[in-house]
Amino acid sequence: MSEILLEVEDLNAQFSLENDCVPAVNGVSFSIAKGEVLGIVGESGSGKSVTALSLLRLIDPPGEITAGKAMFYGGDEPIDLLQVSSKELQKIAGTRISIIFQDAMASLNPVLSVGFQIAETLRVHRGLTRKAAKEHTIYLLERVGIANAAKRSGNYPHEFSGGMRQRVLIAMAIACQPKLLIADEPTTALDVTIQAQILSLLREFTRDFGMSIILISHDLGVIAQLADKVAVMYAGRIVESGPVDLIFHNPQHPYTQALAASIPRLHEYPTRLVTIEGSPPRAGTEDSGRCSFYPRCSQRIDICAEKRPRLTKILPKQFASCWVAQQGALADV
Secondary structure, three states, X not given: OOOEEEEEEEEEEEEEOOOOEEEEEEEEEEEEEOOOEEEEEOOOOOOHHHHHHHHOOOOOOOEEEEEEEEEEOOOOOOEEOOOXXXXXXXXXXXXXXXXXXXXXXHHOOOOOOHHHHHHHHHHHHHOOOHHHHHHHXXXXXXXXXXXXXXXXXXOOHHXXXXXXXXXXXXXXXXXXXXXXXXXXXOOOOOOHHHHHHHHHHHHHHHHHHOOEEEEEEOOHHHHHHHOOEEEEEEOOEEEEEEEHHHHHXXXXXXXXXXXXXXXXXXXXXOOOOXXXXXXXXXXXXXXXXXXXXHHHOOOOOHHHHOOOOOOEEEEOOEEEOOHHHHHHHHHHO
16 A cells, blocks of 8 residues: 555635635545645535645635644654644645645746745755755756746746746745645646646656645646546535546546536537536535535436435445445445
């Protein structure tokens, strides 16, 4: 069995409004092994980013983590990321755990050169001198495929294209060779060529550094290219999980099946695109007494409206929270 790097158990997060508390993450549990890529996929608003930000306690008020554990085994001793002191967490973030945020332009300081921003990470976390940090910054920019790195390190974020800014963020994230990289929609708004290059870079770093990655995306194609295993989220919960080949070729949950069916297939053109009827539940309005996918599910049965299913083993390596899938699994026994 692979050595576990991170184990998240029953993570809950919510946003407290004036008259109500809106749940965003509900009882999420997963683990990731060293050198493994976990893909978290789902529609916008399913809780993917809030789950990732919760691991480093980056949810701003009125958001708060209300329950759960996140045991990280990437240091001398296991630590719970949700309970460790803020000072200790600051030492971990950027060194043993790094994150690539969705919006590259918003994540970089517009009044500082990209080279300064990367070098600052090296000086703060690795204690390098200014000269050593500058030299290593140029090496990192070259490593992520930025031409004429020595000159471009003095440029500002607005002087880079979207793809180049994303490469700068990756350079910053791997500067201290972290054990775990959280990549939140790292290819959003990039064209398919640049997207493929970014994914190739991430794959290269998992191989060279033995780095684990939590890859968050709503794009099933991105997840299929890079992930080893997948967690499918809907309405703040994981509704299916398993190895990437099983999730894509033999999905058990109707929501996963619907996501897979909605992928455009060029060889079937001009067949009408498949869509999922309805919309995801608005946060805070979900009926807690039934399956959250019930209103949109084409396979629903009576019990789906009465009781929420638990995440249950359907196949030897595949889990799903679905009454239909669970009944099918029992019928095959």
